[in-house]
Amino acid sequence: MTVPRTTSARERGSEVQSVARAAALLDAVVSSGSGLTLTELAKRTELTVSTAHRLIRTLCSGNLLCRDATGDRFVPGPLLLRLGRQSLASAGLPEVGDVLADLAERTGETASAGLRRGANVLVLLAVQSSSALRFTGAAGAQVPLLSSGLGLAMLALADEPVAEVVAQAGVEGERADELSSELLTIQFRGFCVFDDPAQPGLRTIAAPVLGDETRPRIAVEITGPVSRMGDDRVDELGEAVRSAAILLQDLPVSIAFGAL
DSSP: OOOOOOOOHHHHHHHHHHHHHHHHHHHHHHHHSSOBOHHHHHHHHTOOHHHHHHHHHHHHHTTSEEEOTTSSSEEEOHHHHHHHHHHHHHTTHHHHHHHHHHHHHHHSSEEEEEEEETTEEEEEEEEOOSSSSOOOOOTTOEEEGGGSHHHHHHHHTSSSOHHHHHHHTTOOHHHHHHHHHHHHHHHHHTSEEEEOTTSTTEEEEEEEEOOSSSSOOEEEEEEEETTTSOGGGHHHHHHHHHHHHHHHHTSHHHHHHHTO
């Protein structure tokens, strides 16, 4: 009679450790936005290159990761992407798309929803304007909190004093005073008007999706040329964006994304 082999506690611990390390590698790739090299992955996850290589090879064989077109960087694989799409569908992403599509139609501008990830905002979904002259936003893009309407809207309407928000952002001197004034203006309006200095002529109006958390994790925005989003339309467009944010607040996606 063959006696089944018993897995020791040490072996079980090793298996659990491998799962945790694999999860860390997947998280690093997904958070990077554009993929990472083997060396970068090992550094970010604090693994040796040999350990990272062994785990990545397993993840690639399971289609959770794959190499990009250059062959140098690792990006999400087809299985991971499929799992992500299914998860987003069950979390209410189609309904978010409907809200953004309605917002884009009402305002004539590209509508987007974004998630706070540390010091950045990850664009989750974007619905393009039907106008020939439009902002071509794309899901998956990452922008700094302080350099986006989405980020400033979330920072301004967090349940924290403006001085603390500015200090946590690491901003000092004259820029700190400017940021404080900007955040107070957003609080007064209930939405953010952001003219991107890196893209002259482009304007964003954004509002956070408020919930039970003290710090909003999700926001919605419209972006388009200043020529169509002039000061005379700011209040009208701002209310449209705030209405969309209120609709998103009641969707299950707010819960799912807020936990990311």
